[in-house]
Amino acid sequence: MTNIPFVILDVFATGKYTGNQLAVCWGAENLTDLQMQQIAREINFSETTFVTDTEPVNGGYNTRIFTPMTELPFAGHPTLGTAFAIQQQILKQQVERVNLNYQVGQIPVDLNYVDGNLDILWMHQQQPKFYDSLAEEIFADVIGVNPTDIDSGYPIEPVSTGLPFIIIPLKTLAAVGTAKLNLELYARVVADLPAQAILIFCPETVDPQRQLHVRVFTECFGIPEDPATGSANGCLAAYLAKHQYCGSPNVNITVEQGMEMGRSSLLYLRADHTPDLCPVSIGGRVIKIATGEFIL
Template sequence: MNSINFYIVDVFAETKYTGNQLAVFTNAANLTSEQMQLIAKEINYSETTFLTSPQQTSGGYNVRIFTPEQELPFAGHPTLGTAYIIQREIIKHPVTKILLNLKVGQIPVTVNYIDASVECMWMKQKEPTFHQILDVETIAEVLKIPPDEIDGRFPIQEVSTGVPFIIVPLKTLESLKRIKVNQDKYFEIISTTDAKCILVFCPETYHSNNQLNVRVFCDYLGIPEDPATGSANGCLAGYLVEYSYFGKQKISIRVEQGYEIKRPSLLLLEAEKKDTAIEVYVGGKAIMVARGEFV
């Protein structure tokens, strides 16, 4: 294997060493799928991405996403982080939109600048779809919390914008902080669902200028808890609009995640229901941390 360049970025981060870590390999054309998987396991971040060509195909850049355990058709922080590296290291001049060709399809990323430096990026996710509704008592057992701490006004449901997640509404931050996943019950429940990861949220937050606090658990993918999950929060945005969680079918909110594992993250969610369709956008910042090469 020839040496391959990589970059490390913190995504959905306000400062370095927060948010979700991502490794981006920019000259991965000669890597096999098996080599990509081995590298992702060696890096051992939630996800690692591989740009398979610096040239565009159908107007977009071909990108593959791997967790330590398997390839994914879509993931949020890898989409934004890879777009950030493409703009900074491949394109090298301001552009307003970058298209990524992922397994799930082509995902557009809009780039906002301050003085020619990337300030924030937004990805438009696939339209959310709503699937199986799950039992309160069963999920309470998985999370090791009493059933009455789950907000019964809203369903526990599988939602997908490309990758499905089980969305669980809680009443309080104290309940969310106490969660300890019961591994046996977790693997039992996901054997019956398309979704293999669980997003839990509540309306109480660490910071008053944020609207929701979120935790995401993905042991099936080799990620016990994820510090910032763009794909899951896209599903959450669709859910919030579908069920008028804030009393309306349009939202523009700030979501905090990762505080319980000391990787505080900030995700920006915008969504609106138009007729029967829901448009979902997830935004945030990316910060360069390191660069190097695999040899």
């Protein structure tokens, strides 16, 4: 078996060494599930992706996503980063769209260029699914905030646009910044819920040019906190549109994430909620950091 090339990227980056780290491997069609999991554990980023066909299948590239502990059916920053890597390392020419084939179905990514260089990439997520709202009091204890820190004007609600997250609205930057999972209580509370990962947000921001400040806790995937989460922010975009948090069912905002981790991240959120549909798109920039290969 030949060695497996890979590229390391920063996704949803505001500059080099910001955003969420990602390793993308290609030429991985002969790797076993165990080998993919071992490579993901060796890299030890929140996710590592494997392009298992370097030619399109049904118009898209078969791709698998692994955390250090498990395989995921979909994730956001791996989608943008993998589309970037396919354009840069496999296609090596300008294309307007790259489709990725996942367990959840095909996810399209639109590529925009400025002076011939890739700029913002946009992924179009699945139609959102909304679940029953959850009790405020218990989740205040789960995330370690006072009940009065939760914005009771909006529900605590699980949402999925391919991967489910519990969305919790808070009032202040201080509350978001001090939140910390009570792991024992968290494990009991989320055990039977349709979502276990948690996104908290507030309208106060560190950067006045952004509209929301976000943190995402993904303990259920073996990652205590994620610095930039496209799948979670897709759920957030759908939530904001449904509940008209921004004043209308149309969302077009920028979100900051990862600052508490020293990994400043910038995500662009778009959504339009109607009684029948709610298209969701999440955008961001990708920066190449390093290339190499795994010796097999």
